[in-house]
Amino acid sequence: KKLFPQFITLEPWEFGILFQGRESIEELAWAQEYSSRKKTFKAQNAGYAACSFIPYRMKNKQGISVHAGGAFYDHKPVSLQIYVEYGGVCGAVSKGAAGFVKAKGIPSYTIGQPGHCAFVWKGMDGEWKIGNNIYGWIWSEGGSGGPWKGAVSTITELPRFWKGENASSSNLCYYLSLLAADSRKSEVLLEEALKRNPSNYSAWQALMRKKGRLGEKDKLALLEQFKKAFPGNPTLWEYFVKRELGIDWKKANGYAVYPRLLAENESWDSVDAYMRNFCALARKDIPDMAGKLSYEVKTKRSFFKNWLKFYQQNKVDRKVRVQTCAVLEKALPHLLSREKTALQFLGFYGQVIDLWKDKQLSARADACLTAWLKEVDKPSLRKKMAEIGLKAADHLGDKKALVRYAEAQNGY
The missing domain is CATH 1.25.40 (Serine Threonine Protein Phosphatase 5, Tetratricopeptide repeat)
Structure with a gap:
């Protein structure tokens, strides 16, 4: 009666995860006794409550940094008891919490997120969850843990399949x-x-x-x-x-394939999946931007803002300007069915066209926008295209184009 109810429901592969832990029998017995005094530690919230057992510390009592390795723990063998006594950062919290839930018969293991260590555990509802989570499944790495080999989130699909x-x-x-x-x-x-x-x-x-x-x-x-x-x-x-x-x-054509990763509702996870692959293509096609163009968890929401800021603050070769517009012109036709994402790309496209005021690039933009306007029926996209087209036509001094985009902007 010392184990949580999840233990009774385990599949053979889940027993495999449970028993492959590095914790000794003595550690697990100690963890059972220690956690029995924690009233907040229950089956339904085990993976969350266990994180509080390990103090989050960057330095020990002697002022030694956690990054010093064994010296932080006074060179003692690392165990669940040591984690509770000395604490640590995300690695200690996740490894320690995983050990505590395993002591209650719940399979668990650590996973990686950008600059962070998290862990997964099995909840009472049979679903696998992330503990000590910051960035979610989409940014997690480390293997699926179960019999289906794939992305980390694959483990969430096994219970759904069996149900x-x-x-x-x-x-x-x-x-x-x-x-x-x-x-x-x-x-x-x-x-x-x-x-x-x-x-x-x-x-x-x-x-x-x-x-x-x-x-x-x-x-x-x-x-x-x-x-x-x-x-x-x-x-x-x-x-x-x-x-x-x-x-x-x-x-x-990766620009045509990767937009298929965008969900109908353009969820943040699907946008992240698409954007990091788009960035990989863009870095390849704009070699001079390879070290400057990245889609990362901490800056992803300001990606286009930062990209534009770089062009505003630095002298950009015409070759890079042409390559940038070419990348956007290859990506946009395949995004027109995904309104929110397409609007972001169009917004950036319009900003660089307006920033550089290059007649050749404005002429290319005019040709592309004219073609795209024939394909799209979403009012917001048509309005944004017409707005960009007006600026391009103004750069070119093309009165007929100005009239055409004005009519498109007004819904004609």
Whole structure:
């Protein structure tokens, strides 16, 4: 009766995580006794409450920094008792908290986030959660921990799969596919597994290995099916696109592929997944900006503002100007169905066109905007395009274009 109820519900793979911890039996016994005196430490909030057991300290009582390594702990063997006594920063908090929940029979392990250590644990509802979390699943690294190998967030899909319809028969079809001697029969079984329950990630992985020769159009159609099977998990979509889908990136147009990571509602996680891949493409296509153009957790909300600020405060070669406009002109046509993201890109595009007042770039902008206006029907996008077009037409001294954009701005 010293374990939390989660222990009774564990699957074999979850027992594997529980028993693979580095904590000794003596440590876990001590942790059980210590945590029994903590009234706030309960099954439903174990992963959150356990963080409070380890004091957050940058220096020990002698003033030695935590970054000094063993010296911070007076060179004592690190244990749960030592974490409680000495404290530490995010690594100590997450490792210590994970140890305490494991002492109560809850599987847990640490994961990485940018400049931060967090951990995952199993809640009473059967769902896996992040403890000591700052940046969420989309910025987490360190492996999935379970039988499905993929992004860290993959572990959240296992409980959902097993709670879904026909999970057992879907899983059976998957394992039968591994035994089928004939490749076509194996593929049919995998397709049947996904027909019975499309959230069977192992079946998706195995099926994509068999469909490696599909054309890009067919693979992207499968991606849309995959997104429906795993709604609200852009981290997993991104992993699937880059690791499982088998796209030939030497031939594929990343500016056309990566917008598919944007959810219909353009959730922050899906925007993050898209933007960090867009940035990788932009750094490649604007080599002089490779060390200056990054999409990071602490600056992501001011990404375009910082990009513009750099151009305003520094002398920019014309080559970079041309490359920047080319990147935006390649990205924007594939974003026009995602209003919020498209507006951000259009806003920045208009700002650099206005900043540089380059007739050649303004002429290119005029051509692009004219084409895009024919494709888009969202009033906000048409208004923003017309606004940029008016500035470009003014740079060019084109009266006909000025009239055309004025009419578009007024909804004609």
